[in-house]
Amino acid sequence: MAFITALVKVRSANLTEITTAFTGKAKSASKYKRIQRFFRSFEFDFSQISKLIVQFLPESENWILSMDRTNWKLGKLNINILVVGIVYKSIAFPIVWISLSKQGNSNTAERINIMNRFIDIFSIAKINCLTADREFIGQLWFAYLLENLIHFRIRIRDNFQVTNARGQFVSVKTLFRDLKPGKYKILRGRRSVLGHRLFVIGSLAPDGEYLIVVTAKDPQHAIEDYLQRWGIETLFGCLKSRGFRFESTHMTKADRIDKLVALLAITFCWCHLTGQWRHAHKPIKIKKHGRKEKSLFRYGLDFLREVLLNLPERSREFKNIIRILFKAFTIPNYTNMLDVK
Numbered sequence: 001m002a003f004i005t006a007l008v009k010v011r012s013a014n015l016t017e018i019t020t021a022f023t024g025k026a027k028s029a030s031k032y033k034r035i036q037r038f039f040r041s042f043e044f045d046f047s048q049i050s051k052l053i054v055q056f057l058p059e060s061e062n063w064i065l066s067m068d069r070t071n072w073k074l075g076k077l078n079i080n081i082l083v084v085g086i087v088y089k090s091i092a093f094p095i096v097w098i099s100l101s102k103q104g105n106s107n108t109a110e111r112i113n114i115m116n117r118f119i120d121i122f123s124i125a126k127i128n129c130l131t132a133d134r135e136f137i138g139q140l141w142f143a144y145l146l147e148n149l150i151h152f153r154i155r156i157r158d159n160f161q162v163t164n165a166r167g168q169f170v171s172v173k174t175l176f177r178d179l180k181p182g183k184y185k186i187l188r189g190r191r192s193v194l195g196h197r198l199f200v201i202g203s204l205a206p207d208g209e210y211l212i213v214v215t216a217k218d219p220q221h222a223i224e225d226y227l228q229r230w231g232i233e234t235l236f237g238c239l240k241s242r243g244f245r246f247e248s249t250h251m252t253k254a255d256r257i258d259k260l261v262a263l264l265a266i267t268f269c270w271c272h273l274t275g276q277w278r279h280a281h282k283p284i285k286i287k288k289h290g291r292k293e294k295s296l297f298r299y300g301l302d303f304l305r306e307v308l309l310n311l312p313e314r315s316r317e318f319k320n321i322i323r324i325l326f327k328a329f330t331i332p333n334y335t336n337m338l339d340v341k
Contacts, residue, residue: 001020003018003038004034004263004266004267004270005013005021005269005308006018006019006021006022006288007021007244007263007264007303008049008267008301008304009021009305009308009309010269011243011244011245011262011301011302011305012084012244012245012248013086013244013245013246013247013248013264014245014248014249014250015032015035015249015250015251016032016033016035016168017240017248017292018030019032019035019293020038021184022042024068024248025097026141033116033278037273038101039251039256039259040256041261042170044258044259044262045318046096046258046262047120047261047306048129049265049266050096050118050121050122050170051096052095052266053094053095053265053266053269054093054095056093056269056272056273057086057088057093058062058088060291061126062125062126062127062128062178062199063086063088063117063128064086064088064124064131064225064228065083065084065085065086065087065127065128065129065131065135066083066085066087066092066130066132066228066229066231066232067082067083067084067097067111067114067130067132067133067181068083068132068133068229068232068233068236069082069105069106069134069135069233070083070102070239070246071083071103071105072237072247073123073312074247074252076332077251078102078103079099079112079247079257080099080100080101080102080104081098081100081261082097082098082100082106082110082111082114083096083097083098083232084096084114084118085231085232087131087228087231088230088231088320089228089296090230090231090234091205091231091235091238091272091297092231092232092234092235092297093235093268093269093272094261094264094265094268095116095118095267096118097114097120097258097261098110098114098117098118099254099255099257100154101254106135107133108135108138108140108141108144111136111141112141112144112145114145115130115150118277119148123127124148124149124150126152127151128151128225129151129153129215129225130145130150130151130152130153131152131153131154131226131228131229132152132154132155132229133154133155134155134156134157134174136154137154137156137160137194137272138194139195139196142193142196142198143196145216145336146196146216151215151216151217151218151257152216152225153214153215153222153225153229154213154215154217154226155211155212155213155214155229156172156193156212156213156214156224157172157212158171158172158210158212158213159172159173160172160193162175162191162192162193162200163191163192164191165188165189167192171267172202172212173202173210173212174245175187175200175202176204176210176212178327179202179203179209179210179264180204180284181204181205181206182200182203182204182205182206183203183204184203184223185189185201185202185203186199186200186201186219186222186287187199187200187201187202192311193214194229195272197324198215198216199206199214199215199216199217199219199222200212200213200214201213201215201219201222201223203216203223211226213226216231220256232296235268238271238295238297238298239264239268242295242298243266243268243297243298243301244264244268244273244296246260254339268297268305269302270302270325271302271304272296272297272300272306273300273324273325274299274300274301274303274321274324275294275296275297275298275299275300275301275303275327276296276300276322277300278300278303278323279296279299280292284299304321307321
């Protein structure tokens with residue numbers, strides 16, 4: 001709990017900054033070593049953490065999943081993390097993740113690995129559909145999804161080769177030349193895409209950009225479902241520039257980065273839950289353009305920071321918030337976790 005509250009206070013995943021928010025008489029160097037020992041030696045049960053995070057979400061028969069990567073460079077090293085999240089109210093809650101320890105796109109084996117982890121924890125039955133951007137295509141990858149009956153909505157590039165009505169391979173955007181901005185079209189029948197028979201659906205944005213999605217079923221809902229994918233981009237913004245500055249960490253070892261993601265995920269959930277609770281009591285202001293002044297996440301983060309940085313005067317508010325947190329987590333005995341030192 002000490003690490004999570006410190007993370008909220010400093011809004012940074014940099015361990016040096018986090019040590020400044022640890023209370024106690026120990027010197028900063030001792031606190032820093034304590035954190036290092038924690039990440040080096042403490043074993044995480046990532047399956048239990050995934051189940052813990054799901055408790056923040058309302059009961060649902062199945063979920064829309066979003067898969068994507070977040071990456072940055074630390075000197076010459078590449079930090080590259082593949083994440084699958086559950087999309088809820090336009091934001092993705094991180095459920096499973098793996099550090100790729102390399103530069104560039106994920107490969108089929110890595111995608112299958114992370115999906116199998118999700119399935120082992122929750123089962124295929126919990127998947128409404130998987131959404132993903134243009135990076136996440138491939139013949140073997142599509143074969144895995146189809147063989148395992150994983151419903152998907154995946155975007156392809158507008159110059160991708162698919163078959164036309166006569167079975168000839170053409171650039172897919174030529175099949176949507178008659179589209180008007182703001183409209184969408186489902187190509188008649190299934191088309192050959194990377195050796196698989198799939199429905200192809202396209203729409204055209206006002207700026208002239210095509211959004212073309214492939215799926216194996218229910219093509220009429222493909223575009224609407226795919227747009228839920230953007231929830232994971234919102235999540236990455238919360239973990240990085242708009243929240244905890246994840247890219248400020250100096251960690252490079254994959255196992256420790258995975259542990260840090262787990263703590264960031266729990267902290268993100270706490271902030272989002274606090275924002276929901278706060279919004280119910282004091283609604284977020286609506287701007288002239290009709291959108292909220294702040295996201296629920298940022299509303300909760302700002303309130304939590306304000307409380308934690310003034311804890312002696314606001315201890316009652318903190319206890320209310322912490323009770324909400326552990327009620328969501330359904331932890332039977334959490335009184336010993338209320339220590340924020």
